[in-house]
Amino acid sequence: MADLIRRPEPMQSSPRSSPRDRGSRSPAYPRQDSSGTLKTTISLVPGKTPSVIHTGSFYLVKDIPDEADITGSTNLLSYYNLEHSYNRFLNKKVKEELSAFLPHLPGNIDSPGIQDNSSLRSLIEKIPIMNKDMNQLSGSALSGFRLHPGALPEQYQTMNQMTQKKKKHKRKSKEADKGSALQLAQDISTADNLSAEPEARKPKRPKREDEPKDPKKKKKKDKKKKKKHSPDTTAANGAEAAT
Amino acid sequence: MAEKFEALEQQLELFIENTRQMGIIVSDFQPQGQNVLNQKIQTMVTEMNEIDKMRSQIENVHVPMEVFDYIDQGRNPNLYTKDCLEKALAKNEHVKGKTDNLKRFKAMLLVELSKVFPSEMEMYRALKQGRGPT
Numbered sequence: 001m002a003d004l005i006r007r008p009e010p011m012q013s014s015p016r017s018s019p020r021d022r023g024s025r026s027p028a029y030p031r032q033d034s035s036g037t038l039k040t041t042i043s044l045v046p047g048k049t050p051s052v053i054h055t056g057s058f059y060l061v062k063d064i065p066d067e068a069d070i071t072g073s074t075n076l077l078s079y080y081n082l083e084h085s086y087n088r089f090l091n092k093k094v095k096e097e098l099s100a101f102l103p104h105l106p107g108n109i110d111s112p113g114i115q116d117n118s119s120l121r122s123l124i125e126k127i128p129i130m131n132k133d134m135n136q137l138s139g140s141a142l143s144g145f146r147l148h149p150g151a152l153p154e155q156y157q158t159m160n161q162m163t164q165k166k167k168k169h170k171r172k173s174k175e176a177d178k179g180s181a182l183q184l185a186q187d188i189s190t191a192d193n194l195s196a197e198p199e200a201r202k203p204k205r206p207k208r209e210d211e212p213k214d215p216k217k218k219k220k221k222d223k224k225k226k227k228k229h230s231p232d233t234t235a236a237n238g239a240e241a242a243t
Numbered sequence: 244m245a246e247k248f249e250a251l252e253q254q255l256e257l258f259i260e261n262t263r264q265m266g267i268i269v270s271d272f273q274p275q276g277q278n279v280l281n282q283k284i285q286t287m288v289t290e291m292n293e294i295d296k297m298r299s300q301i302e303n304v305h306v307p308m309e310v311f312d313y314i315d316q317g318r319n320p321n322l323y324t325k326d327c328l329e330k331a332l333a334k335n336e337h338v339k340g341k342t343d344n345l346k347r348f349k350a351m352l353l354v355e356l357s358k359v360f361p362s363e364m365e366m367y368r369a370l371k372q373g374r375g376p377t
Contacts, residue, residue, distance in 0.1 A: 061370060072338025076331060086332070089325040101319045104256070106263040113315040120311040134292050142281050151271040 247300045254297065258290040 044050045070079060077086050095101075097110045113119030151157075265283045268276050313323045357364040 061367070071342060072335065073342040075339075076335050077328070082328070085324070086328050089321065089328055094321050094325055095319055096322065098314060098317045098319055101321060105259065106266070110317040112317055119315040121308075121315055124311070134288050134295070136285050136288055142284065145280060145284055146277060147269065147272045147280065149272050149274050152269070157270045 247297075251294070251297050251301060254290065254294050258287070258294060261286050261290060 042050055070076070077083050099105070099110050102109065113122075261283055265280065265287070268280050268283065272280075307323070310320050310323050313320050353364070
């Protein structure tokens with residue numbers, strides 16, 4: 001037993017740091033385990049295989065760490081007040097197309113960006129030239145943009161196609177800002193289609209008198225349908241059928 | 244931060260609108276439209292400069308790369324948020340199941356050990372009580 005070696009405690013790893021406790025650390029006396037760590041004694045007797053002697057009553061009696069505020073068992077959505085977003089996205093059907101997210105954007109944006117080399121990833125992978133001043137074009141430079149009169153072939157007239165689509169979106173979407181520049185553009189676009197002057201802005205077309213009547217008609221129809229399906233009417237119908 | 248985004252959004256909207264108007268002019272070009280087109284080109288340069296100036300205001304904005312993939316595929320980026328929420332909820336439920344099961348296992352183990360080793364478990368409990376919550 002003379003060769004018994006105590007495993008040093010973590011706090012007393014350096015012999016210099018704990019010279020006072022040396023006398024009280026004799027392995028001959030049993031000690032109360034208060035640290036929570038597993039205390040073991042390893043006997044290294046020459047000629048015999050080394051054996052481990054456990055001095056405590058229990059193994060692995062460690063202090064349980066303080067419970068964290070957030071654990072895997074807490075509902076993280078409610079913890080971060082994301083229930084509203086969750087209900088918004090999961091209970092309602094989210095439209096797949098990008099144009100549903102950006103309804104005001106002109107052009108066909110639903111097609112993959114790789115097709116027309118307009119992907120955002122390519123913007124990151126091939127960073128464009130930056131830190132260069134952009135100056136106004138001189139008169140001679142602008143002469144390079146002198147165009148011949150005439151319409152483009154239909155396949156290149158993507159703008160007109162989108163304006164028709166946008167009208168539909170405009171009627172459906174309620175959240176659209178009336179004062180935004182893009183909506184003004186829609187008015188311009190309608191004016192552009194009618195006149196050659198693209199800058200001319202026309203006032204918004206007043207609503208037709210027929211339009212507001214439509215929802216009322218629908219409501220009336222719904223009421224009629226409801227009446228048909230209501231238990232009273234079915235009962236009455238049943239009575240009539242019986243007679 | 245939201246104000247900065249709004250300013251950028253407005254600037255981008257103006258730029259897009261200007262470009263769209265240019266597209267309309269070009270698609271059915273009339274000779275009298277040349278001056279308007281020239282003006283639009285100059286406006287385009289000005290607006291690009293304005294957008295470039297805003298670069299310094301909007302720094303340290305982290306956007307997940309996956310969002311770009313969604314946009315590049317012509318998909319609604321809200322679907323990314325939706326997928327993230329779904330994944331988070333599924334993972335949360337999975338971990339909650341694990342922790343709940345471990346708690347149940349611990350309680351059952353203590354009960355069974357108390358049946359087989361009553362004296363040792365009493366000692367164990369006394370030891371744990373002296374130390375803090377079990």
